[in-house]
Amino acid sequence: MFYFRNxxxxxxxxxxxxxxxxxxxxxxxxxxxxxxxxxxxxxxTPDVEETEIVPKDTLRKKNLKLxxxxxxxxxxxxxxDSIAQINHHASRYIFAPSAYPISKGSFYYQNYDILLxxxxxxxxxxxxxxxxxxxxxFMYLTPKYSMPLKKNHTLxxxxxxxxxxxTGTDNMKWxxxxxxxxxxxxxxxxxxxxxxxxxxxxxxGNLAVTNLSGMYSxxxxxxxxxxxxxxxxxxxxESDYTNFKYDDLKMTYVDExxxxxxxxxxxxxxxxxxxxxxxxxxxxxxxxxxxSSYWEHGDRYSYTATLPQFDKTTGQMIYxxxxxxxxxxxxxxxxxxxTYVKKIGDMNDxxx
Numbered sequence: 001m002f003y004f005r006n007x008x009x010x011x012x013x014x015x016x017x018x019x020x021x022x023x024x025x026x027x028x029x030x031x032x033x034x035x036x037x038x039x040x041x042x043x044x045t046p047d048v049e050e051t052e053i054v055p056k057d058t059l060r061k062k063n064l065k066l067x068x069x070x071x072x073x074x075x076x077x078x079x080x081d082s083i084a085q086i087n088h089h090a091s092r093y094i095f096a097p098s099a100y101p102i103s104k105g106s107f108y109y110q111n112y113d114i115l116l117x118x119x120x121x122x123x124x125x126x127x128x129x130x131x132x133x134x135x136x137x138f139m140y141l142t143p144k145y146s147m148p149l150k151k152n153h154t155l156x157x158x159x160x161x162x163x164x165x166x167t168g169t170d171n172m173k174w175x176x177x178x179x180x181x182x183x184x185x186x187x188x189x190x191x192x193x194x195x196x197x198x199x200x201x202x203x204x205g206n207l208a209v210t211n212l213s214g215m216y217s218x219x220x221x222x223x224x225x226x227x228x229x230x231x232x233x234x235x236x237x238e239s240d241y242t243n244f245k246y247d248d249l250k251m252t253y254v255d256e257x258x259x260x261x262x263x264x265x266x267x268x269x270x271x272x273x274x275x276x277x278x279x280x281x282x283x284x285x286x287x288x289x290x291x292s293s294y295w296e297h298g299d300r301y302s303y304t305a306t307l308p309q310f311d312k313t314t315g316q317m318i319y320x321x322x323x324x325x326x327x328x329x330x331x332x333x334x335x336x337x338x339t340y341v342k343k344i345g346d347m348n349d350x351x352x
Contacts, residue, residue, distance in 0.1 A: 087223075088284050088343045090187035091120070091128070093213040094272045094292075096227040098192050099156035099183035101146035102128035107345040113292075113337050121345075137164050138173075152190075156181045160196075175200035177209055188217040198231065207233040215276075223276035225288060228269065235266045235298070237327050243305040244319055253308070253319050264327055266298030272337055284343035293334035300327035 090100045095112060102108070102122035110118040118132040120142075130142035140162035147155045157180050164173040179196030194211035213227035239260040244253040274290030302325045311318045 086283065087187040087217070089223075089276070089278070089286050089341055090190070090215075092341075093192075093215060093225050093227045094274055094288065094337075094339055096192070096194065096211050096213045096229070097142070097144055097156070097158060097181060098190065098213065098215075099146055099154035099181045100187060100190075101126050101144075101148075101154075101156070105345050106343060109342045109344070111340045113335075113339075134162075137166055138162055139165050152185055154183045156183070173201050175202075179209070179211070181211070188215075190215060198233075202235075203233055204236055205234075207231060221278045221280060221283075223278070224273075225276050225290075226271070226273040228271045230267070230269050232265070232267045234263045235328065237262050237264050237301055239301070239326055241303060241305055241324065241326070242307070244307060253306075258303075258305070260301055260303070260326070262301050262327075264299040264301065266296060266328060269293075269295045271295075274337065274339060276339075286339075286341045288339040288341075290337055291334050292337040293332070295332045296328070297330045298328070300325050300330075 091098055091102045091108075092110070095116075095118075102120055104122045104125045106122045108118075108120040110116075110120070112118070115135045116132060117135075118130060120128060120130040122128050126146050128144050128146075130144070132140045132142065134140070140160060142158060142160050144156055144158035147157075149155055157178075160175075160177040160179070162175050164171070167173075175198065177196045177198045179194050181192055181194040183190050183192040185191060191214040192211070194209075194213070196209040196211070198207040198209045199205075200207075208231070210230045211227065212230075214225075216224045218224060237260065240257050241260065242255050243258050244255050246252070247254045270293070272290065272292040274288035276286050276288040279285045302323065304321050304323055306319050306321050308317050308319050309322075310316075
């Protein structure tokens, strides 16, 4: 129930329901028109951007692109790089052999300090033979049989047989060493231990010989090479000396010749260290420079002999005992050394 106040008369009257509905419609229409005019009068601000809302497409699959994973490039060795990794001179150090074989068809020439010339060649992939001449009067043969055990482990057995030449049969000197060599490592970096039994015309019985050698690749063209030979033996020493004693009448001194026959304990050590330079283009050629040394030490024979000597106090010749030492000298010396090696024949690779 709505009421309208009659202002002139000062009382309230009741409104018709149909009239009230019409009034509400008119009021609603007026409000709508007023809101439209107000919106038209407000200018659009440039800072506000209108965005169009697009309904989400739930059926479309999203393709996520992940960044590529980092990869490690594999280095492929060129022909020159592959050749650079091959050590053509692994079968020998300076003079000492390693357990690595000389490949079939390979031929080596080696010169050591001009005086020693050596030739090595491969009969099979496991059997090799060497012939050498040491100026001026010595030759030798060096067969070697290699047996690869597993990777970086190689065993070899061989012999070094030497004899003098251009001398008579009475003055002929000879030696023979049967050895076993074990090499640990790759052809570029390795160490070898050798044990041998030496017989010679200058010694009695069998003598043990030990060899320790090794090589280290500083660069593919630059190597450090070293070897050492050690021997401890009994050396037969024969000589004589003069001794003076009273005669049977005890009146004067007479001389006598006293023989010396003794076995002396002696040790020898031979070492050689060199830096090996391998050619860049001719990798089958190598030059080595270094020093070699020889050391011998051990027992000498000592004796006491009575000999005449001048006495300054009395001015007369008197006889008095004196101490003497004879026998092999203890020596040590070293000399510069160089080696030239050339490989000829089956290169066993693409570089010829």
